[in-house]
Every structure is written in structure tokens, then in C-alpha cells.
Amino acid sequence: MRKALSVCFFEIKRTLSKPSAFILMLALPIIFTLIFGSVFGNSSSQAFTLAIVDKDKSHVSAVLINRLKQDQTLKVKRNDAKKSAELLKAHNIDGIVTIQKGFQEELATTQNPNVVFQYQPGSPSNTIIKQSLNQEIKRIKLQEMSAIEWGKASNNNWLAMFDTISSSERRTNELTKIVTLNDSAKSLSGVSYSSAGFSIMFVMIMMMSVTGVIIEAKNTGVWSRLLTTSITKFQLLFGYLLAFFLIGWIQFGILMTFSSIVFHVEWGNILGLAALVSSLLLCVVGLGLAIASIVKTTEQQTAIGSLIIVSTCMLGGVYWPLNIVPDIMQKIANFVPQSWAMKGFTSLIVEGGALPDILTPISILLIFAVAFLSFGLSRVRVS
Numbered sequence: 001m002r003k004a005l006s007v008c009f010f011e012i013k014r015t016l017s018k019p020s021a022f023i024l025m026l027a028l029p030i031i032f033t034l035i036f037g038s039v040f041g042n043s044s045s046q047a048f049t050l051a052i053v054d055k056d057k058s059h060v061s062a063v064l065i066n067r068l069k070q071d072q073t074l075k076v077k078r079n080d081a082k083k084s085a086e087l088l089k090a091h092n093i094d095g096i097v098t099i100q101k102g103f104q105e106e107l108a109t110t111q112n113p114n115v116v117f118q119y120q121p122g123s124p125s126n127t128i129i130k131q132s133l134n135q136e137i138k139r140i141k142l143q144e145m146s147a148i149e150w151g152k153a154s155n156n157n158w159l160a161m162f163d164t165i166s167s168s169e170r171r172t173n174e175l176t177k178i179v180t181l182n183d184s185a186k187s188l189s190g191v192s193y194s195s196a197g198f199s200i201m202f203v204m205i206m207m208m209s210v211t212g213v214i215i216e217a218k219n220t221g222v223w224s225r226l227l228t229t230s231i232t233k234f235q236l237l238f239g240y241l242l243a244f245f246l247i248g249w250i251q252f253g254i255l256m257t258f259s260s261i262v263f264h265v266e267w268g269n270i271l272g273l274a275a276l277v278s279s280l281l282l283c284v285v286g287l288g289l290a291i292a293s294i295v296k297t298t299e300q301q302t303a304i305g306s307l308i309i310v311s312t313c314m315l316g317g318v319y320w321p322l323n324i325v326p327d328i329m330q331k332i333a334n335f336v337p338q339s340w341a342m343k344g345f346t347s348l349i350v351e352g353g354a355l356p357d358i359l360t361p362i363s364i365l366l367i368f369a370v371a372f373l374s375f376g377l378s379r380v381r382v383s
Contacts, residue, residue, distance in 0.1 A: 003231045007239025008246065015210055015247055024209065025251045029202040030258065033194040048094040048129055049075045051084035058104035059159055060144060063166055067136045068097070074132060088118060095119035095129050107141050108148055131350075140166070195259040196345040197318035200338055201309065202255075203248050204284050208305030210244050211288030212298040214380065219297075237380070241285060248281040268348030272355040276344040279365040283337045286372025293379035312336040337368045 015021055050068065054061050069076045079087070087093045100114035107113045117133060119126045143165045144158075150165075151158030216222075226236060256273075259265040267273050288305065295301050313319060315329065316338025322330050333339035344361035347353035 001235075004235040004239035004242065007226075007231070007236060008243040011210075011213065011240060011243035012247055012250075015213075015243075016250075021206075021209075024202065024206055026254060026258075029198045029255055032198045032202075033259070033263070048073060049077065049092070050129060051077050051079045051087055051093050051096045053079065053081045053084055053096060053098040055101045056099050056103040060104040060107060060140060060162070061099045063162075064099065064103075064136055064140055067140070068132065071132050071136075074129070088120070091120065095126070097133060104144075107137075107144050113137060113141070193321065195255070195263060195265045196342060196349065197313075199252055199255045199259075200280065200341050201313045201318050203251055203281070204287070204309045204313075204338075205306070206251055207244060207248060207281075207284045207288040208291070208302060208309065210247055211285065211292050212301040214240060214289070214292045215295065215298050215301060237377070241289070244285045244288065245281050248284060249277070252277050252281070266349060267345075268352060269354040272344075272348050272353060272358050275355055275362055276341065276348065276358055276365075279362045279369065280337070280341045282369035283365045283372065286369045286376060287337075289376030289380065290372045291376075293376045313338055315339070317342050337365055340364045 052065050052068070054065060065076065065078065068074055077093070081098065084093070084096045088096055096116075096118040098116040098118070100116065103113050103115065115133070115137065117130060119129065144162055147162035147165055148158045150156075150161040154161070256265075256267055260267065287308075291305050291308070292301055295304060315333050316322075316336040317325075317333060318338050322333055322339065322342075325333075340361040344358040344365075347358050347361070
């Protein structure tokens with residue numbers, strides 16, 4: 001193990017001694033984060049105009065509308081369906097929420113209430129509006145179900161119990177606990193999204209660069225000379241792979257620290273973040289090794305790796321939110337690792353999730369990692 005660590009630390013030192021490495025690792029991700037973050041903007045700092053069409057006209061639907069009006073990120077206007085459609089078509093509003101008939105009854109059951117959200121494709125406001133809407137529906141649903149049970153137990157009208165619960169913020173907080181998505185800096189913003197996305201992309205680019213050293217070492221005879229010593233093939237490969245993994249962590253760690261201090265990005269649960277980043281780095285190192293095993297030169301590694309990274313980052317929602325692309329593209333995104341990494345970061349940053357909440361993204365990233373590493377190791381010839 002000591003020999004593998006010697007190879008590992010030597011490779012880390014060699015990589016970090018190059019000034020160009022810091023440009024690729026730090027300068028470019030920060031510049032791209034600033035550019036794309038300003039393009040998408042901080043959605044929490046602006047209000048979006050929303051038309052409400054209430055076809056249910058029930059007590060609970062009125063409460064939902066009142067709650068949405070209290071949301072500082074929304075400007076809510078009640079309109080009929082025809083007028084609302086005209087406003088949306090003319091781009092005078094950001095979306096239409098239609099509360100269908102039967103909303104109050106459906107809310108008390110296990111089925112999802114029939115609420116339709118129409119919006120302009122490509123608008124960055126869609127995610128925030130959906131979050132606000134889903135948040136309030138979940139809150140009211142929980143309050144209505146509690147009121148019905150309370151009404152049964154006390155032989156009182158459940159609507160009166162519902163008003164008692166919903167009108168008292170103190171009592172609501174005692175009876176229910178709901179994680180809000182708009183009450184802190186954890187709402188989706190251009191900078192936080194770009195920080196996660198471009199950290200992923202430039203870590204992948206950096207990994208393409210450093211894993212190319214495998215080709216260089218084989219072509220220049222470095223490995224052959226090393227193997228004349230007492231080091232084994234396993235120790236040699238393990239040392240290199242560990243070096244690539246740690247370089248990725250150094251880069252990711254610096255970028256996360258910088259974005260937290262300068263851009264005030266809250267990355268969320270530490271344990272979940274460590275597991276997600278580690279699984280992502282294993283996947284990226286595996287991809288770099290897989291590409292290195294099928295090309296002959298470092299130039300081919302860089303060219304093919306860059307093509308794969310840029311195209312899959314586009315598909316995976318690194319540059320822009322996936323909700324602005326067609327449904328078919330969102331389905332294709334499930335087959336690239338970046339989309340699962342972004343889902344994990346979104347859960348941690350936006351939803352305040354912990355390790356159990358991101359087990360699916362982590363598991364899928366590890367599946368990608370096993371596939372890439374298995375392919376790469378099966379083709380790499382240490383001689």
C-alpha cells in the first residue's frame with residue numbers, strides 16, 4: 001500500500017505543479033459560473049405573474065389561492081380561463097394555475113388533486129412556480145386530512161377545524177412539519193445551479209486530462225521501468241486511480257468552498273454531499289480510464305473526451321435546467337451520469353435533503369462507475 005501511495009502522491013504533486021491545471025480546475029469553472037449564473041439569474045429575487053382559474057370554487061381552493069397570494073415570489077391574479085389563455089399567449093403572465101372541479105374532495109384522498117399548471121416553454125420561472133404550488137398543496141392537504149380526523153373525533157364540522165389549523169401559524173407548526181422551498185437561500189438560483197453544473201463539467205474535463213497520463217506513461221516506457229522495481233501491477237494502477245480520485249476531490253472541494261464564501265451557495269447535508277461527490281468522481285475516473293483504454297495518444301484522449309463531456313453535459317442539464325427541454329430529451333438525460341448528479345445536488349441544495357434522499361442518484365452513479373471501471377481495467381495492459 002505504501003508503494004501505491006507513493007505513486008499517488010507523486011502524480012498529485014506533478015499535476016498540481018502545472019499552472020495550467022489551476023486554470024482548468026478553478027479559473028474557468030468560476031468564470032462560467034458567473035456568466036451562466038447571471039444569465040439564469042437568481043429566481044428568488046423576482047416575482048412571477050400567475051393567473052388563477054378556480055373551477056372548484058370551494059372553501060379549500062380559496063385558501064390555496066390566498067396562500068399563493070402571500071408568496072412573495074408570485075403575483076397572483078384571478079381570471080377566467082379564456083382571459084388567462086390570452087394573457088399567457090401574449091407573454092403577459094408567466095403561467096396559469098387551473099384548480100379543477102373536485103379539488104377539495106380529491107385533496108382529502110390519497111390521489112393527487114387535479115391542478116393544472118400551464119407555462120411558457122423555456123421560462124426559468126417554471127421551476128420556482130411549481131415548487132411554490134406543490135409546497136402549498138402539500139401543506140393544505142396535510143391540514144385538511146388533519147382537520148377531517150379532528151372533526152370526526154370531536155363531532156365538529158371539519159371545515160371549522162381546517163380554518164382553525166390553517167389560520168394559526170403557531171398551531172400549524174405544532175401539528176405539521178413541512179420543509180418550505182422558498183424561505184431561504186436554498187431556492188434554485190442561477191449561481192447555485194451553475195456552481196453545481198460547471199463544477200461537474202470541469203471536474204470531468206480535468207479527469208480527461210489527468211487520466212491521459214496513463215497513455216503517456218505507457219508510451220514513454222515509465223510503467224515498464226516502474227515494473228522493474230518491486231511495485232506490482234495492482235499497486236501501480238491503484239496508485240494512479242487513487243491520485244485521479246483525490247485530484248477530483250481537491251478541485252471539487254475548492255470550488256464548493258469558494259462558491260459557499262463568495263456566491264453564498266449552501267451545498268446542504270455534508271454526509272450526503274460527500275457520498276454524492278465521491279460516487280460522481282468514481283464515475284468520472286472510470287469514464288476517463290475507459291476512454292484512455294481505447295485510444296492511442298493523449299491528443300485522442302482529449303479530443304474524444306471533450307466531445308463526450310460537452311455533449312453529455314448538454315443532455316444532462318449541466319448548462320440549463322432540464323425542465324426547459326422537450327420531454328424526449330428529459331428521458332434521454334436519464335442515460336447520462338450528469339443528470340443524476342444534478343438531481344442529487346438539487347435535492348441537497350434546494351430541498352434540504354440528506355443521504356437517504358439521494359440514494360437513487362448515488363446508486364445509479366455507482367452503476368455507471370462500475371461499468372466504466374470494469375471496461376477500462378479489462379483493456380488496460382500494464383506492461
